[in-house]
Amino acid sequence: METILSVRDLTVAFHTYAGTVQAVRGVSFDLKKGETLAIVGESGSGKSVTSKAIMRLIPNPPGEITKGEIMFEGRDLVKLSDKEMQKVRGRDIAMIFQDPMTSLNPTMTIYKQIAEGLKRHQGLTGDDAKKRTLELLTLVGIPNPEARLKQYPHQLSGGMRQRIVIAIALACNPKVLIADEPTTALDVTIQAQILELLKDIQQKTGTAIIFITHDLGVVANMADRVAVMYAGKLIEKGTVDEIFYEPRHPYTWGLLGSMPRPSDDRSQDLPAIPGTPPNLLHPPVGDAFAPRNQYAMKIDFEKEPPFFPITDTHEAATWLLHPQAPYVEPPVAIRDLALKYRPDSTFAKSLLKGGLK
């Protein structure tokens, strides 16, 4: 499949009074046409900063893209002037924000907010803009769209507001849609509706989606490919099946293990990842996850691991994949999942033989 967006060695720093916070430290990934790439991580891992950097929405100062390139249709977005970027933003690349309560303008009608982009990027006015707005409202499943045009955000529920935010993002048929935790503020039943809507829209319009979330359940539901982020770096990339059924990085194991599942035995403790993520004012030497990693080796504290390829689509940055690394046994939850769903994979087979290499 054709690559539509390519991020290379993206580095973002924030200059604060306390010092320079290295929020994103050399992130590289490709987004292919029509796919959904999920970026997963905890708060502070840099996933939102990455998405804002692609949109060039990092406030400068204090923030700054210090290194790297973001290639979109043969142009490096990092190098565009503010004016040129305004033409890309909202038209080619659009964003859905987390909180529908704060991302809409409370003093503007629904119609005005949706038509803003149409007017600016496509020059649509009057009846044309109105027609397109009604189309969009229908597309995102808003009942009785005609009546909503003159309403204000406060007259709508949280789920409806998020649909409006999505309609605004879709207004100019963007090629890339960045959804930054679009369902975190919503109830589970509303979340399910919004996720279904996004999948439906993707099928109809073929837009590529970067889906930022911390919820692995949502990832399993939405993603074609997954990139796991920790302390400002990507640590594992793969297809959704590879990440869930054949994960290789101990942090991915920890994340997957700490999610409760209905089949779990309640008398056991949940396997939690001990400790807290590092402070990115002073990023640690070596593998940033090492202090929380029960599988950490001496080298993890000294030298940062490179990405080791596992398959064409799967790679992980952990020294455990080095040819000289010892055999390790991943947590029970990971083993169980692999054996249940992918008993024939090399991953599952090597687990049965007594450990991973």
Next chain:
Amino acid sequence: MEKRSKLLEVKNLKQHFNIGRGRVVKAVDGLSFDIYEGEVLGLVGESGCGKSTTGRSIIGLYDATDGEVLFKGENVHAKKSRKEKLKFNRSMQMIFQDPYASLNPRMTVGDIIAEGIDIHGLATSKDERNNRVYDLLETVGLTKEHASRYPHEFSGGQRQRIGIARALAVEPDFIIADEPISALDVSIQAQVVNLMKQLQRDRSLTYLFIAHDLSMVKYISDRIGVMYQGHLVELCDADRLYENPMHAYTKSLLSAIPLPDPEHERTRKRIIYDRPTGGAVGKSSEDSSIPPLREIEPGHFVSMTDAELEAYQAQLV
């Protein structure tokens, strides 16, 4: 479970809020349930269903509109004298949702935790007070050096540990935890849930655990109550609820949770609960009222009308 003694009995609890111009929000509308000694009762539901209001009404942060709350057989809302209230406040504590808003930013962590100890006169000397604070900090996985610091110096997970230490300081029997983990990251949620479980075992505490995250709540609860529009629609043993949910709303809620499992997600069928919203204008109150709970099998209560009873019995497996 039936043999155990009741620690808390909630009888027909109502909490209505006047929102002006004669309009009333019936946040909790006739809720009845019991909590047994040493158990964890989970209370789940979507935002606005009245689960937090229930917790706040029980502990007396709101004056209940109607109904009774009996704690160890005594009506807690009828207590008037300062002394009686003090005694009750010591036995029931609360852990709040937002670890950022629930700690006074101008107090040191030591003072925050010791506030209850001071109010109830639980320590005779300054040394004893401080030692208690240090013990509590260590119990929740922090260190005694943390006592002299301020809340802003801590992460969300650590702050929630401080909130737990504060609740434990007066050695309560019963703790109401109002969404204690929903503001935390996944890996930290597991840590806090494990801590709360361990404390519950070690100190034989009783919890009312309020949450919207159904998968986490199952981990900690013995029984789970599902709330919808100010009413309980189902109350059941935790495992049984997931195995055999009966009420249509419970089913829709359970079917909406995405699980960290792509194969499951590809085949998940969502059940949609389509009930006309209660209390809508122009409807008689009969139409919109949610029927009372009935016991369909031992320990499994479902909200239903007489007419629905047979249909539910047929669903029993």
